[in-house]
């Protein structure tokens with residue numbers, strides 16, 4: 001199956017249909033100026049970051065996380081209208097609030113090895129295929145080519161039965177000009193490519209997840225209240241200054257957003273009538289729609305054991 005590419009004018013309905021059936025899509029040239037600005041703001045951080053031996057990406061690769069505290073342009077990327085409209089459609093059926101799950105640079109220098117292909121959603125112990133728990137985006141900070149390690153993806157793999165492995169001939173690479181966006185659901189098999197070129201490949205990855213899950217990046221600690229107060233309100237809410245659902249995520253018995261309000265209300269709450277109302281309309285999972293996996297697959301255990309410490313991933 002090919003990775004479909006559309007242009008920035010394509011209707012949201014069409015993009016939604018493609019991602020529903022293929023699990024992924026490239027939207028070309030969606031935010032060229034914004035990405036160029038974000039990349040310029042982040043270049044020094046990339047330059048000074050160490051290469052990660054034993055890194056998930058392998059040697060000659062760098063990850064820089066915590067983008068909310070590092071780039072104003074990244075703030076706009078994270079709340080990009082097209083992306084949030086897709087999150088509304090893919091995540092809101094199974095939660096009343098979604099959240100930012102991860103913000104990071106995935107940077108491959110010449111010689112970086114291909115990453116082993118995986119599903120980001122395997123972080124959670126649900127049997128595959130499950131309803132979408134994560135919607136992932138990879139913004140192209142530089143051109144993405146086959147030679148410089150454009151992300152490998154396996155279109156359609158979000159619907160495969162549990163345990164099915166990707167064959168080499170099912171893997172395609174995301175080729176896209178800088179400023180384009182690769183969107184993929186957390187159930188899609190994918191991984192960084194190998195960089196056999198002389199150029200650097202920089203991706204800006206932002207992920208979103210159901211509000212009742214634990215975030216991959218601990219944005220509650222990464223974005224302290226003093227920083228959150230300076231952010232666009234939509235962003236502050238998305239990183240955690242909001243309930244994740246009724247009775248989910250309160251602080252001091254109150255709405256987390258009050259932590260960053262200058263005039264907190266004297267009425268405390270563990271939930272709100274709007275949240276309760278929205279939650280009552282959600283279709284509930286049945287055991288069988290989304291199943292706990294009794295034993296982690298071998299590959300997950302091996303992968304977890306490959307990290308000597310958290311620092312290895314950074």
Ligand SMILES: O=C(O)CCC(=O)C(=O)O
Nearest residue numbers: 106150151190191192193
């Ligand atoms: O670098 C890429 O293209 C993808 C990286 C990735 O999938 C990951 O680190 O989870």
Ligand SMILES: [Fe+2]
Nearest residue numbers: 119120190191
């Ligand atoms: Fe991944």
